[in-house]
Amino acid sequence: MSEATASNEQVSAQSDSLAVNRREFLNLAWLASLGFLTLQVGGYTLVFAYPRFKEGEFGGIFTYGPVANLPEVNASPENFPKVKFWISHTDVGIVALYKVCVHLGCIYGWSDQEFKFICPCHGSQYEYDGTYRQGPAPRSLDQFVIQIVDENGNELARTPDSGGPVALPDNPNAVVRIDTGAKIIGENHA
Template sequence: MAWMVRARLGRAAGVALAARAVARSLVGRHEAAPRTSRRDFLRWTVAGASTFALAEAAAGFVAFFWPIKFGRFGQRIALRPADIPAPGAAPIVNREGKFWLIHNEDGALALYWKCVHLGCTVPWIEGEGRFHCNCHGSIYDRHGVRIAGPAPRPLDMMAIEVGDAGVVVDTSQIIRRTGYDPSQATQLPS
């Protein structure tokens, strides 16, 4: 019995010695590690803050210039009867597709509402009976042809299709032109 007690006491003493040795080595390692100086701390703090500010500015820049999708622009848009003006009437704006639908003697035109000068949205001015860009004064007639102002060409247009789906405007293709030709107009079902 006595020999068992002695053996246990011996094992406990060994464990205590080993623990003391490990603690001493850890303390020694900690003391040996170089301490961060105040200057280093400030340097790293400034570097971190600058990096964060730059990343935030870059994210804001990208978000600002990322193209914003508006409605169904870029798709084929089926028109309802209420979207189609009578021949000779004022055009009807289609905000989803960003175009004016105008119905003239040769048929209908879907005119892209973006001014070909510097890109302002061109309104129809009922009192003038024509499109008149507020930005720099470009004026376009009912066919979208430039009458006055700095615009270099007629308003661009989009294709109109008439089929089983009814009257559809394809806003995925913006068509440039140098003038008006009756073949650009689409005859609509009455």
């Protein structure tokens, strides 16, 4: 074999080896990006699979307890400051009213003397069931969805999609749950 032929074969072997290395590198890079993508998708799936709020904290589901524990019809509304709502027991059912005034976001209060909710900031007033009464607020109070379930967790009643009181089932052991992540916007007044 001539010297020139030997040198050509050497160059050819080197370029083959470079091509293999490049191919290996591209394969590795492709596998790495596939692995990264899989991890990312898996991470997002986990984030969305788990509830963002724990049961009992604001933003999650609050279990009130049995229907038998509710205040009497037209008694003072029950205040739940940590989960930011009032429960009013009207003669057609119960409502869970979000504690934030729909005018500019102040925390309104309840007046037993006047039997209405009153906002200290600009004087908006709301009825026992959250209906707008007077003042600069543009609408009735917002409310949370209430679900009432039996001892086995089967739903017996739920706040209507358009809001308003939910009628109580004839089962004193049924459990009242309030979903503070499901807000129904109050109705605008004329």
